[in-house]
Amino acid sequence: MSDILTPPHNLEAERGILGSILIDASMGDSRVLDLCIENGITEDAFFSPVNRLLFETMLGMQKEMITIDALTLNERLRQIKRLDSIGGPATIQALIEETPVAAHAEYYINIVREKYLLRRVIECARKAEQRCFTDSASADLILGEVEQSFLGIAEQRVTSGVTWKQALQNTMAHIDRVLSLGKGAVTGLPTGFANLDRKLKGLRNGEMIVLAARPSMGKTSLAMNIAECVAFGRDIYGRPMKGDNNRPHPVCVFSLEMSTESLAMRMLCGYAGIPAFQIDQGIIRPQKINQQLTRAAGELTKAPIYVDDTGGLDVLDMRARARRLKKRYKIELIVIDYLQLCNCREFAKQGRQIETSQISGNIKAMAKELNVPVIVLSQLSRNPEQRGDKSNKPKLSDLRDSGAIEQDADVALLLRRPCKVPTDPEHDDMRLAIVDVAKHRNGPTGEVRLDFDDTLTRFGDRADVGNTTAGIAADDEQPSPTA
Numbered sequence: 001m002s003d004i005l006t007p008p009h010n011l012e013a014e015r016g017i018l019g020s021i022l023i024d025a026s027m028g029d030s031r032v033l034d035l036c037i038e039n040g041i042t043e044d045a046f047f048s049p050v051n052r053l054l055f056e057t058m059l060g061m062q063k064e065m066i067t068i069d070a071l072t073l074n075e076r077l078r079q080i081k082r083l084d085s086i087g088g089p090a091t092i093q094a095l096i097e098e099t100p101v102a103a104h105a106e107y108y109i110n111i112v113r114e115k116y117l118l119r120r121v122i123e124c125a126r127k128a129e130q131r132c133f134t135d136s137a138s139a140d141l142i143l144g145e146v147e148q149s150f151l152g153i154a155e156q157r158v159t160s161g162v163t164w165k166q167a168l169q170n171t172m173a174h175i176d177r178v179l180s181l182g183k184g185a186v187t188g189l190p191t192g193f194a195n196l197d198r199k200l201k202g203l204r205n206g207e208m209i210v211l212a213a214r215p216s217m218g219k220t221s222l223a224m225n226i227a228e229c230v231a232f233g234r235d236i237y238g239r240p241m242k243g244d245n246n247r248p249h250p251v252c253v254f255s256l257e258m259s260t261e262s263l264a265m266r267m268l269c270g271y272a273g274i275p276a277f278q279i280d281q282g283i284i285r286p287q288k289i290n291q292q293l294t295r296a297a298g299e300l301t302k303a304p305i306y307v308d309d310t311g312g313l314d315v316l317d318m319r320a321r322a323r324r325l326k327k328r329y330k331i332e333l334i335v336i337d338y339l340q341l342c343n344c345r346e347f348a349k350q351g352r353q354i355e356t357s358q359i360s361g362n363i364k365a366m367a368k369e370l371n372v373p374v375i376v377l378s379q380l381s382r383n384p385e386q387r388g389d390k391s392n393k394p395k396l397s398d399l400r401d402s403g404a405i406e407q408d409a410d411v412a413l414l415l416r417r418p419c420k421v422p423t424d425p426e427h428d429d430m431r432l433a434i435v436d437v438a439k440h441r442n443g444p445t446g447e448v449r450l451d452f453d454d455t456l457t458r459f460g461d462r463a464d465v466g467n468t469t470a471g472i473a474a475d476d477e478q479p480s481p482t483a
Contacts, residue, residue: 008118009047016108017041018054019099022092025068032105033062039109045116050086054095057082070096117153124149141345144317151323151369189333189373190245192229192236195448195461199437200411203230203333203373207410207441208364210339212378212399214385217415218433219377220258221457222450223335224267226375227251230333231303236460249332250304252325254318256341260307264300266457272296275455304329315344315362319369326370334370336363338377340400357404364408378405380414390423392416396438412439417452433459 017036024032036055043056057076061068066076070092077083086092128146135142177187188202203209213219229236233247240246255263269276272292279289306325313321318336325331336342344358367374379400384392394414399405406412414436418426426432433452437445451460 007047007122008115010111010115011048011051013108013111013115014046014048014051015095016099017105017112018051018058019095020102020105020108021058021068022070022073022096023099024102024105030062030068032102033058033068035106035109039113041109041113041116045112047115047119050091053082053086054092120153121150124153137345141314141317144314144320147320147323148316186242186245189230189249190235190241191226192234192241193226193448193450193459193461194235195450196435199444199446199448200440201443203375204410204442205371205373206368207373208360208367208408209373209375209411209413210378210399210405210409211375211413211415212380212394213415214380214382214394217417217420218452218457218459219415220337221266221270221452222415222433222435222459223337223375223377224253224263225270225459227253227305227333227335228267228271228303231305232299236458248302248304250306250329251333251335252322252329252331253305253307253335253337254313254322255307255309255337256311256313257337258309260309263307263309268293268296268300270456270458271300273456276457277455306331312341312343315342315359316346318342319362319366322366322370326372331370332372334366334372334374336374336376338379339363339405340379360404360408384416390421390425392421392424393436406439409439410441411437414438430454432462 017032020032021036024030041055043052043059046052046055054073057073057080058068061072061076066072070089073092074083074089077086083089124146127149128142131137131142131146186197186202188200188204190197190202191200211219211223225236229241230249231251233241233245233249235241253263258266265276269279272289272295274289274292306329308321322331322334339359340356342359342363344355344362347355347358363374363376380394380398381400383398384394394416396406396412396414397403398414399412415433416436417433418424419428419430419432421427431451431453433450435448435450437448439445449462451462452458453460
């Protein structure tokens with residue numbers, strides 16, 4: 001018969017915390033109780049039911065601003081009819097007598113917290129084992145949820161916060177770095193489009209960037225163009241990016257709509273400057289394009305782009321996969337195409353609006369957890385077409401399924417192409433694409449004008465006369481580097 005193992009705990013340290021609180025509070029101080037709260041100690045951290053009840057009662061008294069000492073604690077327990085269950089007043093007096101001084105409280109707190117974390121790990125492991133035996137869900141989904149549960153424990157670990165002095169020093173160092181780069185410098189990860197970077201100042205770590213549009217406006221193309229530029233460390237015209245961004249940046253793409261082969265075909269043809277439909281229809285001579293395609297394929301093979309085209313991916317599974325890719329390949333940008341094709345199994349039965357809000361919240365949490373920018377594509381509702389506006393200009397409220405997307409986004413980009421709207425004043429401009437920066441938590445909003453080549457599914461910067469972007473010289477607007 002195997003021995004039954006007792007979960008990790010230390011009753012002496014638990015009693016040491018309670019005794020220190022009583023000694024500390026009797027001197028008119030709440031330092032120990034504040035230390036407990038700061039280190040994430042709750043009543044659940046105590047293994048003994050008696051100790052758990054005592055700590056819970058002390059927390060309640062502190063919230064009600066009631067003085068904590070042996071007498072008031074006895075009275076409180078008597079009022080809630082729990083004094084006898086903890087062993088009477090003698091138990092409380094023993095806590096004070098067993099604790100010589102309150103100075104060692106932090107040492108006791110660290111012991112109790114470590115034992116509590118170990119019990120949490122054991123609990124998660126047991127639940128994971130039970131799910132493997134009883135749940136009919138896929139192994140990948142279970143693995144993702146198990147990873148998330150263990151991550152939840154890791155997130156509860158308290159790290160020493162940055163002091164105000166250190167925060168100011170870090171901020172001054174950041175300002176010095178920005179000023180040293182000169183006027184108009186891009187402080188985040190460049191998109192590869194000068195016009196867009198002038199407005200956004202790059203893609204910042206930890207931010208959720210929503211790129212939304214109606215179908216067939218080119219949102220997937222724009223996202224993949226940005227991914228290509230970031231992966232190569234070059235702008236859309238093949239020119240090296242400035243500063244320390246002139247290097248490859250690994251990119252992860254979750255393509256829930258298109259297959260990896262379809263994305264590869266689109267990127268290869270666009271990079272080579274060859275319309276994909278001409279290849280599909282066989283209206284172009286192989287000898288004419290072989291050299292261009294071979295050269296483009298050779299370049300793209302070196303791009304650190306990692307595509308996951310699993311359809312209907314659960315958002316927790318996506319977070320787990322992104323976590324593994326970040327650890328393995330040092331991912332610096334994540335692209336999700338697109339949000340409405342994600343699902344959240346845990347909230348699927350509570351309606352699409354609630355499910356979408358959970359998906360959006362998890363994507364935002366993923367950006368912060370991995371400390372990388374996340375571009376997530378989103379569909380827009382039909383509202384722009386039903387308002388009667390000549391340009392069908394979309395608004396933030398048109399984001400489909402949930403207002404949580406608008407709330408969670410740090411940056412919201414609304415893409416439209418005037419040539420798709422017969423009543424738009426600029427309908428005749430077949431190349432014009434407008435990106436409306438409708439929300440920008442750390443900068444200005446406004447429209448950015450780009451060019452779009454429909455045959456190559458490739459965007460470019462636009463230099464309109466009289467526009468602030470006219471600084472881009474005409475000879476800079478060259479085709480793709482391999483064309």
